[in-house]
Structure formats: structure tokens, C-alpha cells
Amino acid sequence: QVQLVQSGAEVKKPGASVKVSCKASGYTFTSYYMHWVRQAPGQGLEWMGIINPSGGSTSYAQKFQGRVTMTRDTSTSTVYMELSSLRSEDTAVYYCAREGARPPGYYYYYYYMDVWGKGTTVTVSS
Amino acid sequence: AIQLTQSPSSLSASVGDRVTITCRASQGISSALAWYQQKPGKAPKLLIYDASSLESGVPSRFSGSGSGTDFTLTISSLQPEDFATYYCQQFNSYAITFGQGTRLEIK
Numbered sequence: 001q002v003q004l005v006q007s008g009a010e011v012k013k014p015g016a017s018v019k020v021s022c023k024a025s026g027y028t029f030t031s032y033y034m035h036w037v038r039q040a041p042g043q044g045l046e047w048m049g050i051i052n053p054s055g056g057s058t059s060y061a062q063k064f065q066g067r068v069t070m071t072r073d074t075s076t077s078t079v080y081m082e083l084s085s086l087r088s089e090d091t092a093v094y095y096c097a098r099e100g101a102r103p104p105g106y107y108y109y110y111y112y113m114d115v116w117g118k119g120t121t122v123t124v125s126s
Numbered sequence: 127a128i129q130l131t132q133s134p135s136s137l138s139a140s141v142g143d144r145v146t147i148t149c150r151a152s153q154g155i156s157s158a159l160a161w162y163q164q165k166p167g168k169a170p171k172l173l174i175y176d177a178s179s180l181e182s183g184v185p186s187r188f189s190g191s192g193s194g195t196d197f198t199l200t201i202s203s204l205q206p207e208d209f210a211t212y213y214c215q216q217f218n219s220y221a222i223t224f225g226q227g228t229r230l231e232i233k
Contacts, residue, residue, distance in 0.1 A: 035222070037170075045162075045170065045213055047222040061221055062127075095169055110217040112160035114181065116169035 002026040004096050004117035011123045017084040020120045022096030029077035030054040033099040035113055036070065036081045038092040046092075050099070050110060051079055086124045093119040128152050130214050132225035138233040143204045147228045149197045149214035158218030161190055161199045164227075165210045173212075174199065206232075 007021040022034065036048040049060035051070040058070045069082045079096060097113035129152040139145050149159065157177040162170035172181045174190035177197055187202040201208055209232050214225040 044227045045164075045215070045224040047224065059220075097170075100172075100175060108156075108158045108218045109220055110222055112172060112175040112215070112217060113162075113170075114172050114175075116171070119169055 002098070002115050004098060004115055006094075006096060006117040006120045009121040009123070011125065012086050014087055014124055014126055016086050016124075017082060018086060018122050019080055019082040020094050020096075020122070022079045022081070022117050024053075024077045024079070024098070027098075030074060032101065033110070034070075034072075034079045035097045035099060035110075036068075037095045037097055037113070039095070039119075040089070040092040043092075048081070048094075053077075053079060083122075086122075088124050091122065091124045093121050095119045127221045128155060128216055128219045128223055130216055130223055130225040132212075132214060132228050134228060135226065136229040136231065138231045139204055140233045141204050141206055145201045145204055145230065147199045147212055147214075147230075149192075149199070149225050151195045151197075151216055154194045155216045155218040157193045158216055159190075159192070159197050160215045160217065161188075162213045162215065163208075163210045164213065170213065204230075 003025045005023045010018050012018050030053050035050045038046050051058045053072045067084050072079045096117045098115040100111045100114040131150045133148045159177045161174040164170040173184050173188050178190045189200045191198050212228045
């Protein structure tokens with residue numbers, strides 16, 4: 001079955017970086033884009049960006065430009081999200097989410113997210 | 127960025143009720159809208175995509191409609207497992223955005 005397995009919880013100090021992994025299984029890794037979405041405690045969902053596992057191209061939300069880096073390793077079917085210069089406001093659950101298959105003639109910028117990881121809790125505290 | 131405004135922000139209803147949640151976009155997005163259900167401590171779950179297409183495995187009591195700027199999610203007969211938070215999401219701009227969420231509680 002299709003699965004996204006994320007790495008475990010992290011506790012970081014302000015100014016540090018965190019790298020979260022998301023290992024895909026049950027489908028062809030390079031055929032589906034992957035998004036990262038975060039959710040601060042008690043808050044809504046916030047899109048961070050997208051990576052194309054096939055070629056590695058990325059697009060980031062403006063808010064995270066310069067602080068986020070998304071990469072992939074096709075040999076292990078894993079995508080990574082690294083966030084630097086952490087501050088307390090970055091305390092959140094970070095999700096990876098597979099994008100649905102784009103149909104022929106597709107013309108939107110992106111698509112919906114059909115499979116989600118369970119999330120990785122990142123706590124930023126001094 | 128395109129803003130999505132959901133209404134109501136919270137809603138109390140009873141098992142068996144028909145419930146409608148609205149999502150309004152700040153500019154037209156065609157049918158590039160999805161709906162998700164999230165339960166406490168869990169990841170979001172896709173319910174509806176392309177504004178009105180039901181995701182495989184999702185009960186038929188869930189339905190979506192709309193295009194352009196105004197969209198609705200309807201649950202025809204609430205079941206106990208439907209009490210959760212619901213989010214709309216648009217994907218027709220350079221930046222994906224989500225609505226603020228609608229919390230559906232038991233009356």
C-alpha cells in the first residue's frame with residue numbers, strides 16, 4: 001500500500017537547523033510530486049513548498065524562501081525538508097504529502113494532496 | 127496570494143443532520159479546490175478534489191460543489207466519525223493556500 005513514513009520528533013534550539021525525512025513506498029517515487037505542509041499547535045495548515053522527485057526541481061512558498069531546502073534521494077525513495085535559522089514560531093508538526101496524479105491536459109499550478117505522512121513534530125526551544 | 131475564507135469557523139450539529147460548509151476564494155480559481163478532514167493528532171485526509179470529485183473510499187454522504195470563487199462541502203447525514211475539522215485548499219496559483227478550518231462539533 002502507498003505509504004509515507006516520516007522521521008521522528010526533533011527538539012532544536014533557536015538558530016539551529018532541522019532536516020525531516022519522508023520515505024515513500026508502494027508507488028513509483030519519481031512519478032508524483034511531493035509537498036510539505038506544516039501546522040503550528042492549535043493552528044491551521046500552511047503550505048511550505050513542493051519538490052519534483054524526478055528531476056529535483058523545487059518551488060517554495062515566499063515566506064520560507066532562503067530558509068527552506070527540499071531535496072530527494074531516488075535510491076531510497078526519500079524526500080527531505082531542511083529548515084534553517086529556526087525560531088520559536090517554527091514549532092509545528094511538519095507533514096509530507098504526495099500530490100495526486102496530474103491528468104492529461106492538466107493546467108493548474110499544482111494539484112491536490114492524496115496521501116499524507118503522519119507528521120513530524122519539531123519543537124524549537126531554548 | 128489567494129485567500130480562502132471558510133464559514134462558519136465552528137459548527138455544532140447532531141448525528142443525522144445535514145451540514146454545509148462554505149469556502150470563498152479571494153479571486154477565481156476555476157475548480158482547483160480540495161477538501162480535507164482532520165481529526166485531532168492525525169494527518170489531514172483528502173475527501174474531495176477538483177471541487178466536486180469524491181476521493182476513492184470516501185463515503186458518498188460527502189459531496190462538494192462550486193467553481194470560480196464560491197464552494198461548498200456538504201455532509202448529507204452526519205455520522206459520529208464525521209466530527210472533525212475541515213479545510214479547503216486551492217491549487218490554482220503559484221502558492222497553495224488553505225482555509226482557516228471549520229471545526230464540526232457534536233451538539
